[in-house]
Amino acid sequence: MTDQLVGAAPAAPPADPEAGAKRTARRRRWRLTGLVLLGWVAMFALWEYGSWWFGSRLLPRPLEVFQAGVEIVESGNFVTDFSASVLKTFAGFAVAAAVGAPIGYLMGRYNYWRAFFHDGVTIAGTIPAIVYAVMSLIVFGLSNLGPILAVALVSAPYIALNVAEGIRGVDKSLITMSEAFGRSSQQIRREVLLPTIVPFIFAAIRMCFAVAWKVEALTEVFGGRNGVGFQIRTEYQLYDIAAVLAWMFLFIVFMLIIERLVLAKSEARLLAWRPQERSSAL
Template sequence: MTQTIVPPDTEPAPRNPVTGSRRRKTRAAGPRRWIVSGVALITAVAAWAVVAAWVNDPILPQPLNVFERVVDIIVSGEALTNFASSIGKIVAGFAIAMVGGLIIGFVMGRSRFMTAYFSLPLFVLGSMPGLTYAVFGLLIFGVGPGGPIVVSALVALPFIAMNVAEGVRSVDGNLLAMCRAFERNRRDVLRHLYLPALVTFVFAGVRYGFAMAWKVEALTEVFGASDGVGFMIRKAYQEFQVDDMLAWTTLFVVAMVLIERGLAYLENRFFAWRKEIA
């Protein structure tokens, strides 16, 4: 009696216990991606250092000087205070956008007339330049938190509404007919049919909406705010502190990347079963 030995490099991937499909081994892709990203970052910083040494002017500080300012800003507590202010404004704006986006997206998904009615306004809101939002926020609300909050809501609203509409359209019509046949009330239909279908679409809208809203919110703070990351960038610009301006910009970019990666991880963690089924 002979036995067939499968070589290690040709061993089949384990099957998914739910769907029975084989899962591809993708863990090795993660470290390779981080290595490539790290090499690209180191190359960019090295090029920055070489150009700064060649220019030899305060208008282009060395990366080490900017890093020292980043550390000073974090240690002094200014980073925590101003980032908390900016994130608080975005959260308030997102709360407004979430309520409006859920309502508008739901009626768009249920009615072709509402889709035609809201398509152009949402397209305009999503396509308007961030500078326009910042200027109007300053003109209408002045210096204060009102402008960044409203601007964040207007920027995030189209992404949430359009994704909610797609989620509503994705609901199986046969399931709706079954609910009507069994005389299920609207509360049960919303809770057990629409809500599971909308969660992934809403999460995707929040991810893209957050990335856009924070950039425009920071730009609005540059024009009209008394605190926040954008205000600190404007303050550094007015004082001609280029290293401070680059330090705040670096902190802003790092925070955005961390938050976006965190949201992507949560999406993959909680909704991986949908991708496996697909």
């Protein structure tokens, strides 16, 4: 083919400058790693100093928090609490997607529905997460449904707005093509519209995730019966600050792992057709 003629390799540059460039790059990398480490050291030093200043009863030392964390991990009950919190967060997302995605679809597809929903959804997206947490507690009291509702309320407007944007950005020429080949409207929805909005739903979920698990934990602190927030409240009532911090840190680590592994991986798989996703996967 004609394409292959283009690929003649350029003459290799002399070895010396390349080695020099590699050396510079390596030095740059070391310097960056050094700065990262220095940042961590500074953070722990500040923490140590703080617990010396406030007293370790008020602000436990890093080592104490670490030991408390090890105890929590060794006791084994963190698994049930973490999975409870994670399940509630994802249940909230599921509810938000079930409600938000159809609303977003209507908003993106039809101007009338856009007029109907737009202001309401915008306002719903502006209400502070803490208000949703309080409202959910009032509605459900001490139950697992409170955190789910809070997550759903926080996330649904974002999902709706993102899906609406996705639908509005759909490639009209693909719809014309589909109609020209006599595809049904159901086929067009499944093969053209849905794949168009998937990246937007992911963007919405990743954007919400950062807020959602904090809201979830917060709601549990006030009205949970299990989960990380519930444990934090229990330790707080026992005045075990080290354990409170340990739960918090473990939760952060856990959620970051989920963010990186579960969300990023499944997104990369679903969006493998996008050139930029492929190159980042290599």
